[in-house]
Amino acid sequence: MGKTATKETPLMQQYNQIKAKYPGALLLFRVGDFYETFGEDAVKASGILGIVLTKRANGAATHIELAGFPHHSLETYLPKLVRAGQRVAICDQLEDPKMTKTIVKRGVTELVTPGVAISDNILQQKSNNYLASLYFEKNSMGIALIDISTGEFLTAQGNADYIDKLLQSFSPSEVIYPKSCKRDFFEKFGDRYYTYTLDEWPYSGDYAYEALTKHFGVKSLKGFGIEKLSLGIVAAGVALHYLNETEHRNLQHISAISRIEEDRYLWLDRFSIRNLELVGSSNDNALTLVDVLDHTCSPMGARLLRRWIVMPLKELKPINDRLNVVQHLIDHEELRNELQNCIRQVGDLERLISKIGLQKANPREVCQLRKALLAIGSIRTLCIGAGSEDGGAEIISKPNEALMAIGNQLNPCEFICEKIGRELNAEPPIQLVKGSVMADGIHEDLDRLRKIAFGGKGYLLEIQKREAEQTGIPSLKVAFNNVFGYYLEVTHSHRDKVPTDWIRKQTLVNAERYITPELKEYEEQILGAEEKILALETQLYNDLLYSLAEYIKPIQLNAQLIARLDVLLNFATVSIKNYYVRPKMNDSLLIDIKGGRHPVIEKNLPQGEEYITNDVYLDSDSQQIIIITGPNMAGKSALLRQTGLIVLLAQMGCFVPAKQAHIGLVDKIFTRVGASDNLSSGESTFMVEMNETASILNNLSNRSLILLDEIGRGTSTYDGISIAWAISEYLHNHPTAKAKTLFATHYHELNELTNMFGRIKNFNVTVKEVGNQIIFLRKLVPGGSEHSFGIHVAKLAGMPAKVLARANEILKKLEAERTGGEDIKESIKKVQKQAMQLQMFSIDDPVLVKIRDMLNNLDVNTLTPVEALMKLDEIQRLIKS
Numbered sequence: 057m058g059k060t061a062t063k064e065t066p067l068m069q070q071y072n073q074i075k076a077k078y079p080g081a082l083l084l085f086r087v088g089d090f091y092e093t094f095g096e097d098a099v100k101a102s103g104i105l106g107i108v109l110t111k112r113a114n115g116a117a118t119h120i121e122l123a124g125f126p127h128h129s130l131e132t133y134l135p136k137l138v139r140a141g142q143r144v145a146i147c148d149q150l151e152d153p154k155m156t157k158t159i160v161k162r163g164v165t166e167l168v169t170p171g172v173a174i175s176d177n178i179l180q181q182k183s184n185n186y187l188a189s190l191y192f193e194k195n196s197m198g199i200a201l202i203d204i205s206t207g208e209f210l211t212a213q214g215n216a217d218y219i220d221k222l223l224q225s226f227s228p229s230e231v232i233y234p235k236s237c238k239r240d241f242f243e244k245f246g247d248r249y250y251t252y253t254l255d256e257w258p259y260s261g262d263y264a265y266e267a268l269t270k271h272f273g274v275k276s277l278k279g280f281g282i283e284k285l286s287l288g289i290v291a292a293g294v295a296l297h298y299l300n301e302t303e304h305r306n307l308q309h310i311s312a313i314s315r316i317e318e319d320r321y322l323w324l325d326r327f328s329i330r331n332l333e334l335v336g337s338s339n340d341n342a343l344t345l346v347d348v349l350d351h352t353c354s355p356m357g358a359r360l361l362r363r364w365i366v367m368p369l370k371e372l373k374p375i376n377d378r379l380n381v382v383q384h385l386i387d388h389e390e391l392r393n394e395l396q397n398c399i400r401q402v403g404d405l406e407r408l409i410s411k412i413g414l415q416k417a418n419p420r421e422v423c424q425l426r427k428a429l430l431a432i433g434s435i436r437t438l439c440i441g442a443g444s445e446d447g448g449a450e451i452i453s454k455p456n457e458a459l460m461a462i463g464n465q466l467n468p469c470e471f472i473c474e475k476i477g478r479e480l481n482a483e484p485p486i487q488l489v490k491g492s493v494m495a496d497g498i499h500e501d502l503d504r505l506r507k508i509a510f511g512g513k514g515y516l517l518e519i520q521k522r523e524a525e526q527t528g529i530p531s532l533k534v535a536f537n538n539v540f541g542y543y544l545e546v547t548h549s550h551r552d553k554v555p556t557d558w559i560r561k562q563t564l565v566n567a568e569r570y571i572t573p574e575l576k577e578y579e580e581q582i583l584g585a586e587e588k589i590l591a592l593e594t595q596l597y598n599d600l601l602y603s604l605a606e607y608i609k610p611i612q613l614n615a616q617l618i619a620r621l622d623v624l625l626n627f628a629t630v631s632i633k634n635y636y637v638r639p640k641m642n643d644s645l646l647i648d649i650k651g652g653r654h655p656v657i658e659k660n661l662p663q664g665e666e667y668i669t670n671d672v673y674l675d676s677d678s679q680q681i682i683i684i685t686g687p688n689m690a691g692k693s694a695l696l697r698q699t700g701l702i703v704l705l706a707q708m709g710c711f712v713p714a715k716q717a718h719i720g721l722v723d724k725i726f727t728r729v730g731a732s733d734n735l736s737s738g739e740s741t742f743m744v745e746m747n748e749t750a751s752i753l754n755n756l757s758n759r760s761l762i763l764l765d766e767i768g769r770g771t772s773t774y775d776g777i778s779i780a781w782a783i784s785e786y787l788h789n790h791p792t793a794k795a796k797t798l799f800a801t802h803y804h805e806l807n808e809l810t811n812m813f814g815r816i817k818n819f820n821v822t823v824k825e826v827g828n829q830i831i832f833l834r835k836l837v838p839g840g841s842e843h844s845f846g847i848h849v850a851k852l853a854g855m856p857a858k859v860l861a862r863a864n865e866i867l868k869k870l871e872a873e874r875t876g877g878e879d880i881k882e883s884i885k886k887v888q889k890q891a892m893q894l895q896m897f898s899i900d901d902p903v904l905v906k907i908r909d910m911l912n913n914l915d916v917n918t919l920t921p922v923e924a925l926m927k928l929d930e931i932q933r934l935i936k937s
């Protein structure tokens with residue numbers, strides 16, 4: 057902001073005081089019908105919103121930048137500011153400017169930040185909008201996740217890995233943590249999140265405990281099962297503190313806090329969430345699992361589905377419960393269709409009830425609440441009916457029970473349904489100020505005022521008729537003018553019949569005009585009626601909102617049950633649509649998939665191409681580790697991922713893309729994809745890769761599934777092979793954890809492992825060589841593959857023919873040398889020597905000198921095949937240039 061002048065205007069004084077209270081926030085300052093921004097805020101706002109930046113005098117000698125927009129455009133501009141990463145403080149006029157002679161009282165009514173938003177324009181329908189609060193102690197951390205738009209409040213604690221994974225699963229829109237931990241935070245979680253740091257003082261166990269017990273109106277937190285999570289409690293207390301700081305005080309819809317029960321869910325490390333492309337991928341346009349799976353009928357279902365995808369279950373009973381319901385819904389088409397139609401009527405009940413808690417629901421939304429509750433009544437009947445329909449049959453009695461349980465817990469809240477129906481007009485406007493929100497017949501004064509304001513004509517005719525009769529003046533007329541309002545007009549012929557208490561106001565050529573006390577009173581009433589109606593409607597509407605807020609808990613439970621039902625129905629729909637089968641779940645240690653497919657790739661194949669199905673069998677006795685070789689593009693990664701995804705889908709309670717699947721429960725899925733060949737930072741990428749792989753090895757269990765995709769490729773062939781070898785050996789020889797592993801690799805040297813380790817088996821993804829071409833057959837068959845076929849793939853990728861020819865030559869030489877019993881290192885050296893002997897560098901051409909230097913500086917010992925190809929390409933380009 058420009059330098060403050062000595063003589064600041066009172067308005068700017070007020071502005072500066074308020075601005076100082078919200079450091080770091082962009083202040084929208086309400087002045088009359090506009091929201092204004094000043095100084096730096098104005099520069100930012102005009103840049104982000106594309107609104108005009110002006111300057112105005114500020115005191116005697118300085119000026120200040122100014123940019124503003126009409127107050128009714130707030131809903132349009134606010135989301136843009138927040139999406140641009142601004143924290144926006146909305147400062148409103150707290151009193152009616154007409155009522156005050158001095159400067160209007162103003163104050164911030166809401167501070168909107170990316171993680172604390174309730175506006176539909178900012179929120180995404182199908183995703184939660186979490187604020188994460190972190191608290192650091194030496195080796196552990198506490199986390200709380202709160203979504204003010206849905207009322208969810210969760211907490212957990214654990215080591216940095218666990219918190220990292222939770223952050224990845226819940227992907228919060230904002231993370232808050234103590235100022236002093238900036239370095240820690242950055243080291244552990246990088247710069248992937250929008251963050252805000254707070255002072256230290258609220259981070260105390262006592263303060264947090266008190267904030268939470270006070271908020272929930274309880275003596276202790278035992279009832280929520282979080283009493284022992286001391287770090288989680290601090291994080292949760294600070295989350296509430298932050299909501300308070302951002303002026304969010306009506307938080308009755310945040311009605312409970314629960315522990316994220318780590319032991320209930322299959323552990324998916326954050327690499328798996330990313331590599332398996334569950335809910336988002338590095339390439340924004342790529343199809344992900346959720347895109348294929350999501351056919352939900354409500355935003356609540358869509359959000360819950362995202363949660364279920366990243367948090368599959370790992371206990372048999374709840375998984376089978378879900379599968380039973382899905383089976384039942386598949387078997388009963390009519391029930392499925394009816395339920396889905398009803399759920400569509402329910403809409404986003406979860407966010408709706410939050411708005412009621414925040415006292416921010418508009419009349420149309422309250423009307424929607426009634427519609428939702430009516431639909432819930434029908435859903436209840438359908439679910440309970442589903443229970444009695446085939447109650448006797450053994451196989452399907454279970455799903456009926458589960459549906460019945462859902463039905464029985466649904467609460468159609470008839471009382472409030474009836475209340476809304478009675479008190480609210482059937483089609484109210486969105487804005488309260490538009491009027492006609494509350495129904496007739498619920499409040500006497502409202503009816504009377506409405507009669508006066510809107511029934512004016514009839515009322516005046518009544519007066520006219522009555523007075524005409526009483527005075528005997530049949531031609532008496534009531535009319536209105538701007539000078540003295542309502543009047544009675546009497547023609548001169550009847551002048552003598554005018555009662556004495558009428559006051560004459562005007563004499564015309566053939567008539568006289570009178571006013572009466574009754575008309576005056578009526579006039580005053582009419583003038584004030586509209587204002588009074590608005591005040592009364594507002595009061596009655598707020599009373600209604602208050603009374604609805606008492607039902608937050610049962611309505612939130614309804615919302616959760618409907619979301620659950622929606623996801624189960626969705627699983628049924630998707631399973632039918634995509635030909636999925638019911639997996640047979642058990643607590644054995646084997647995974648046996650027949651005819652498995654990749655749920656996403658199969659949807660994304662070029663027209664006419666069919667997905668080739670594959671069988672995968674893994675157990676802990678005979679076939680614990682499978683080494684999968686095959687050329688690039690053969691389908692190794694697809695196979696690894698499809699196995700992970702089938703297990704995931706099964707443990708979510710969904711049917712799976714396969715002909716048959718027996719799944720022994722998996723407790724953790726780890727995925728590692730070797731760092732892509734990174735010439736400049738090969739070493740460091742490689743170290744990262746190794747560290748990440750080490751973290752798997754330290755967290756294994758007998759039920760873990762490990763998917764390793766070309767681990768070790770970020771280094772030279774020899775190191776790569778050695779590392780891949782060592783990892784396989786470690787996994788095989790682990791004393792307790794016989795973790796099932798799929799290991800895709802280019803190193804056919806690893807095929808030797810099977811001869812030394814009983815539970816390591818070789819498979820390859822087949823290709824057929826026809827002439828100089830290869831055809832991908834994509835079938836997984838026992839046995840290792842012999843070539844890497846890398847050069848063929850380079851051809852597919854459009855490498856220049858000369859490079860390919862030379863690469864083929866080198867390959868042949870290498871192979872010839874190797875068959876002579878020599879090792880690769882020696883072979884490469886020999887080929888290099890032969891190349892040198894061509895004596896192409898005898899001339900002093902600078903290009904050739906450069907090439908010579910390049911070759912001389914090459915360390916063949918650490919060169920990967922791809923690096924070699926790229927060097928060749930570089931050399932060729934130099935020669936051409």
Ligand SMILES: Nc1ncnc2c1ncn2[C@@H]1O[C@H](COP(=O)(O)OP(=O)(O)OP(=O)(O)O)[C@@H](O)[C@H]1O
Nearest residue numbers: 666667668669687688689690691692693694695834
């Ligand atoms: N079973 C299959 N049926 C049909 N198409 C498939 C199948 N498996 C893979 N594909 C197709 O082949 C492409 C390459 O597969 P994938 O990435 O799994 O190969 P890869 O062997 O891992 O290759 P690289 O070694 O280069 O990573 C996929 O993107 C997919 O389009």
